Amino acid sequence: MQNQRKPKVTISEIMDKKKNNQKITMLTSYDYSISRICNEADLDIVLIGDSAATVMLGCDSTREIGMDEMLTFCKGVANGITRPLIVGDMPFGSYQTGKSDSISNAIKFLRCGCDAVKLEGGREVVDIIKNLTSFGIPVMGHIGLKPQTTPLYHGYSSQGKTAEEAVKLLSEAKAVEEAGVFSIVLEKVTSEVSSVITQVVKVPIIGIGCGPHVDGQVLVIHDMLGLYKDIEPKFVKRYLNLSGQIFDAIKEYENEVKTGKFPQEEHTYHMREEEFAKLEKMLRRV
Numbered sequence: 001m002q003n004q005r006k007p008k009v010t011i012s013e014i015m016d017k018k019k020n021n022q023k024i025t026m027l028t029s030y031d032y033s034i035s036r037i038c039n040e041a042d043l044d045i046v047l048i049g050d051s052a053a054t055v056m057l058g059c060d061s062t063r064e065i066g067m068d069e070m071l072t073f074c075k076g077v078a079n080g081i082t083r084p085l086i087v088g089d090m091p092f093g094s095y096q097t098g099k100s101d102s103i104s105n106a107i108k109f110l111r112c113g114c115d116a117v118k119l120e121g122g123r124e125v126v127d128i129i130k131n132l133t134s135f136g137i138p139v140m141g142h143i144g145l146k147p148q149t150t151p152l153y154h155g156y157s158s159q160g161k162t163a164e165e166a167v168k169l170l171s172e173a174k175a176v177e178e179a180g181v182f183s184i185v186l187e188k189v190t191s192e193v194s195s196v197i198t199q200v201v202k203v204p205i206i207g208i209g210c211g212p213h214v215d216g217q218v219l220v221i222h223d224m225l226g227l228y229k230d231i232e233p234k235f236v237k238r239y240l241n242l243s244g245q246i247f248d249a250i251k252e253y254e255n256e257v258k259t260g261k262f263p264q265e266e267h268t269y270h271m272r273e274e275e276f277a278k279l280e281k282m283l284r285r286v
């Protein structure tokens with residue numbers, strides 16, 4: 001575990017990456033086992049996304065997950081991470097109800113081992129962001145396609161296709177920047193508009209489905225590992241076909257159990273011979 005010796009990534013290191021023209025790497029994770037691998041791989045940021053609702057719980061929408069479930073995922077992730085910055089995604093309903101709820105819920109994330117929280121929204125969340133940051137809680141913004149609400153109005157289509165939409169997105173980015181976020185997730189926005197926002201805004205822009213001209217990239221880890229063969233958004237690159245590999249392994253196991261090929265001698269524990277002889281004697285007496 002080489003990375004356990006490296007110091008924790010800080011908020012200023014993330015912000016400096018933009019100034020130094022270094023790309024930021026971020027993936028989602030929801031449990032201990034995958035987080036240990038993310039830690040070793042030296043990612044900059046691990047996000048416990050509210051996408052946990054869909055990829056971990058099989059829900060139709062991220063609106064269906066609440067604080068308790070998110071905090072359980074955070075605990076597993078935090079136990080597996082020593083180096084990357086850990087960001088907890090504030091679920092639908094955990095910050096919209098006001099400053100006091102948002103503060104107490106953000107503190108729950110920090111107590112579970114997160115270093116920062118993320119929340120979706122533009123102008124409507126400016127006061128919430130200002131309040132959280134005034135108490136020293138680092139906040140990551142999230143604009144463009146906002147999965148908690150956008151699909152209700154516009155489905156999952158890409159954003160920023162007209163000049164008017166572009167201006168609106170830019171003003172949202174400026175608003176959350178001025179409110180104090182340390183970085184912004186930009187989701188499913190045309191490459192042209194993403195590039196403009198990245199040039200105008202000073203904090204790092206981390207894109208998902210926004211093309212290459214942003215300060216960093218984030219993907220849902222299940223998508224890039226190919227854990228769901230039926231879901232394939234255009235913006236995802238599949239680095240593995242894990243669902244296929246897991247399926248093959250399960251079938252091989254099934255077959256080996258049925259045919260007696262598993263377990264073998266190397267998987268088996270034994271009694272000492274004299275102990276077994278003693279047992280045989282005892283059994284005979286019985």
Ligand code: KIV
Pocket residue numbers: 028047048049050051052089142185187208218219220
């Ligand atoms: O919940 C999530 O996984 C996210 C990423 C798509 C950025 O918000």
